[in-house]
Amino acid sequence: MSPDCARVLQDAHAMYDRLVAWRRDLHRHPELGYEEHRTSSLIAEHLSDLGLRVQQGVARTGVVGLLEGGREGPTLLLRFDMDALPVEEENDVPYRSEYPGRMHACGHDGHVAIGLATATLLSRYREEVPGRVKFVFQPAEEGLGGALRMVREGVLENPRPDMAFGLHLWNPIPVGDVVVQPGPLMAAAARFDIDVVGRGGHGAQPHLTVDALVAAAHIVTGLQTIVSRNVDPLEALVLTVGELHAGSAFNIIPGQASMRGTLRTFSMNTMHMAQSRLRSLAEGMAQAYGARADVRSEVISPPVVNDEEATALVRRVARSLLGEEHVVTIKPVMVSEDMAEFLTRVPGCFFLVGARNEEKGIVYGHHHPRFDIDEEALPIGTALMTGIVLAAGGNGC
Ligand SMILES: [Zn+2]
Ligand SMILES: [Zn+2]
Numbered sequence: 001m002s003p004d005c006a007r008v009l010q011d012a013h014a015m016y017d018r019l020v021a022w023r024r025d026l027h028r029h030p031e032l033g034y035e036e037h038r039t040s041s042l043i044a045e046h047l048s049d050l051g052l053r054v055q056q057g058v059a060r061t062g063v064v065g066l067l068e069g070g071r072e073g074p075t076l077l078l079r080f081d082m083d084a085l086p087v088e089e090e091n092d093v094p095y096r097s098e099y100p101g102r103m104h105a106c107g108h109d110g111h112v113a114i115g116l117a118t119a120t121l122l123s124r125y126r127e128e129v130p131g132r133v134k135f136v137f138q139p140a141e142e143g144l145g146g147a148l149r150m151v152r153e154g155v156l157e158n159p160r161p162d163m164a165f166g167l168h169l170w171n172p173i174p175v176g177d178v179v180v181q182p183g184p185l186m187a188a189a190a191r192f193d194i195d196v197v198g199r200g201g202h203g204a205q206p207h208l209t210v211d212a213l214v215a216a217a218h219i220v221t222g223l224q225t226i227v228s229r230n231v232d233p234l235e236a237l238v239l240t241v242g243e244l245h246a247g248s249a250f251n252i253i254p255g256q257a258s259m260r261g262t263l264r265t266f267s268m269n270t271m272h273m274a275q276s277r278l279r280s281l282a283e284g285m286a287q288a289y290g291a292r293a294d295v296r297s298e299v300i301s302p303p304v305v306n307d308e309e310a311t312a313l314v315r316r317v318a319r320s321l322l323g324e325e326h327v328v329t330i331k332p333v334m335v336s337e338d339m340a341e342f343l344t345r346v347p348g349c350f351f352l353v354g355a356r357n358e359e360k361g362i363v364y365g366h367h368h369p370r371f372d373i374d375e376e377a378l379p380i381g382t383a384l385m386t387g388i389v390l391a392a393g394g395n396g397c
Pocket of ligand 1: 105106142367
């Protein structure tokens with residue numbers, strides 16, 4: 001390990017108590033997308049204390065801090081998301097959520113803590129920092145479009161970043177390991193809504209009605225043929241109908257049915273094909289049963305695709321900080337992440353920091369009411385982000 005790397009690792013570990021204190025404070029006070037007022041004030045205050053140029057209210061509750069390095073170099077964007085989820089926490093821990101029905105069940109509390117610690121270390125090393133670092137604390141990652149809104153409000157201008165980096169604490173893999181890989185890592189996501197309109201009536205007189213429920217049932221099964229018959233078998237596509245509502249009594253034929261679902265894929269061509277087939281199938285099948293289908297679908301996020309060069313940089317830093325055997329790859333996952341909005345516009349890398357610990361019972365998946373992270377992952381995330389910035393200038397760690 002180079003002396004630079006050793007120092008970054010040591011300094012990140014020395015911040016452990018502060019990292020844990022930040023993370024637990026945020027965990028006790030989880031805020032949903034676009035409501036992260038307490039979180040963003042805390043961030044803005046800390047970044048101002050460090051002497052960064054701070055902008056608040058980007059995409060309502062987002063915070064952007066600019067650090068001017070002491071050397072020539074590129075402008076890097078580091079992204080940390082801040083929002084919690086509408087989940088009732090079931091963990092019995094001293095830092096349990098104090099807000100009913102809200103919980104940091106995805107680890108974004110840890111991301112904010114890592115962001116604050118990274119800003120602290122890079123401010124300390126300011127003279128050696130190449131170029132500029134734009135710290136982007138993003139609201140509303142959980143399906144609410146916070147990243148796109150920040151982009152629309154100019155987060156990629158003045159100055160424009162040359163590369164973008166983001167991380168996610170990741171419970172499928174053990175603490176100490178990190179996932180760094182080029183190419184597609186997470187899927188594009190779309191949501192769809194289908195309303196089926198027929199004509200209701202008495203349950204004993206079907207010949208006088210148009211049964212929206214029967215038409216909807218056929219649409220649900222028919223839609224799966226998009227996956228089995230329309231997509232290149234070597235391309236991934238998931239189509240899930242997650243909601244289906246119809247009817248109000250056992251002896252009434254429903255005149256209305258509605259369903260909602262999601263599409264996931266790694267290629268936008270496949271996504272657009274699936275959206276178009278979804279419309280034709282639903283409309284055509286409803287018509288076949290004498291009903292009508294109103295179909296709406298919208299892309300929530302493009303796929304997360306990592307740039308070769310940016311990924312090579314992260315891998316180099318991760319190997320020197322953690323050792324070659326702890327830098328791993330996984331099969332891409334079909335969940336989505338709106339870090340993709342930055343990565344489709346700026347080359348960069350999104351990487352996963354292991355946070356699972358079987359021995360401590362930290363085994364629950366993201367969004368589960370008993371989700372937790374091994375806090376040993378916090379200094380690791382901090383060292384990686386800090387190391388990436390220093391290495392982007394062409395020097396060691
Ligand atoms: Zn999540
Ligand atoms: Zn998340």
